[in-house]
Amino acid sequence: MGMWAVPVAAAVGLALGDKGPVDELVRWVVTAVSATVLVALAHALTQVWSPGWSTAVACVSVLPATWLANRLATQLAYSRGPQQSLRALPLLLAGTTGAEEVGPLVARTVRDALASPASLVRVGPHVLGSSGDTALHLFEVPVLLHRNEVAVLAAAARPGETSLSRRDLDVMAAVAVTAAPALAGARAARAAAEAHHLAATARDRERDRLHADLHDELGPALSGLSLTAAAISSRLATDDTVTASRLVEELRGGIGHTATRVRELAYDLRPTVVEPTQLAPLLKQRLGTGGPPEITLDVEPCDLSLPDHVRPAVVRVVLEAVTNVRRHAEALHCSVHVARVGDEVRVVVDDDGIGPGTAGSGIGLGSIAARTAALHGTSSLRPRPGGGSRLTATFTTGSEG
Incomplete structure (x- = not known):
């Protein structure tokens, strides 16, 4: 038996x-x-x-x-032979219908070819596909395409063995060569999906901000103008021309301020087109309106030229940061510094106001974070040495997405 x-x-x-x-x-x-x-x-x-x-x-x-x-x-x-798995891989890759299928397929191929209890394929910290118990200790082999690493293959040793043999590593290298173009495509598709998600997040935050501007600023402003007009009418009915004249001046100033805010909102609604050498002049023009605090602008170099997809984001972030200062910081002075450092653009906005407080959860700062993340950058708001706040945002100037 x-x-x-x-x-x-x-x-x-x-x-x-x-x-x-x-x-x-x-x-x-x-x-x-x-x-x-x-x-x-x-x-x-x-x-x-x-x-x-x-x-x-x-x-x-x-x-x-x-x-x-x-x-x-x-x-x-476990094993059906590495050669059989390697021969089948090109046909299996050709039969995939989406980039999301490539990672799991390559992981299964590695596992079958090595008779391994576990394998996975990752891009950076992100796992594209796995097979088996990936909690086991895994041995890694890079996947190179044109000398650039596009992914990593990893596999566990067979039961009863402590490491992969030279033959195992050669088999993984053969899988890497065959799968490299497909994995590069899967990596690009993942990056594009992440960029699309970040762009959608930035768009949604922008809509939230515009909604807040319309509801919290223009609504009350127009109501105030209506009340002022009613007061003028009442004073004129009693021949109180002195008070009526003063109210007319207030009404004129209120209309001017509201018109400025409407123009700013209209500017925010249209796509931002910034010519390569017009970054500094455009920022100077846009920051010159809106009242206190006093704004100091410094762009290095003065003819700073950035990629087409970076310039609009820099303009939006600077305007958003200065708007936050005007609304919340109670500052007298605000400085804006834009500079290129290597393959990064750094924006630093300082003010001498009351400090960050709880402003970190606001719509404006959320929009800044989404815009910088969409360009693989970062943003932060911290207390400034000597008092006030310092907002720092960095953008990479590499290819879009």
Whole structure:
């Protein structure tokens, strides 16, 4: 009965494509039965030739028999041969219908080819696909395309082994060469999806900000103008021309301020087109309106030229930051510094107001964070040495998305 367990267990292991718990059970059964058979065979042979040594030989043969049985069981339960997996990979990649299928397919191929209990494919910290128990210790091989790393293949050692062999690493390298173009495409698709999500987040935050401006500023401002007009009418009815004249001046000033805010909102609603050498003049023009605090602008160099997709974001972030200062900081002075440092653009907005407080959760700062993240940058708002606030935003000037 024990002898029949070996072919039966091997057949079950070969029939199952998924390397799950059943395969571990099959491997254990094959190992136990095979080791028992080998030890029994050694005992029987020794019993024939030298009966006095049969027990000792049986004991000594346990470890080598178990090792040999484990290797046999691993091959039977897991492996269908690396060459078969490598030959099938190009056809399988050609049959994928989406970039999201590439990572899991390559991970399964690595696992099958190495007879490994686990494998995965990752891009940076992001896992594109995995197979098996990835909590195991994994050995990594980079995936290179035109000498640039586009992904990493990782696989665990087979049960009973502590590391991958040179042959295993060669097989992973062969998988990497075959899968590199497809993985590069999957990586680009993931980056594009992330950029699209960040752009959508920035757009939604911009809409929230415009809604807040219309509701919190223009609504009350127009109501105030209406009340002032009613007061003027009342004063004129009583021939109080002095008070009416004063109210007319207030009404004129209120209309002028409201008109300025409407122009600013209209500017924010249209796409921002900034010519390569017009960044500094445009910022100077846009920051010259809106009242206190006093604004100091410094752009280095003065003819700073940035990529087309970066210039509008810099303008938006600067205007958003200064608007936050005007609304919340109670500052007398505000300085804006824009400079290019290597492949980054850095925007620093300082004010001498009351400090950050709880402004970090505002719509404006959320919009700044989304815009910088969309260009793989960062933003922060912290207390400024000497008092006030300092907002810092950085953008990368690489390719869009």
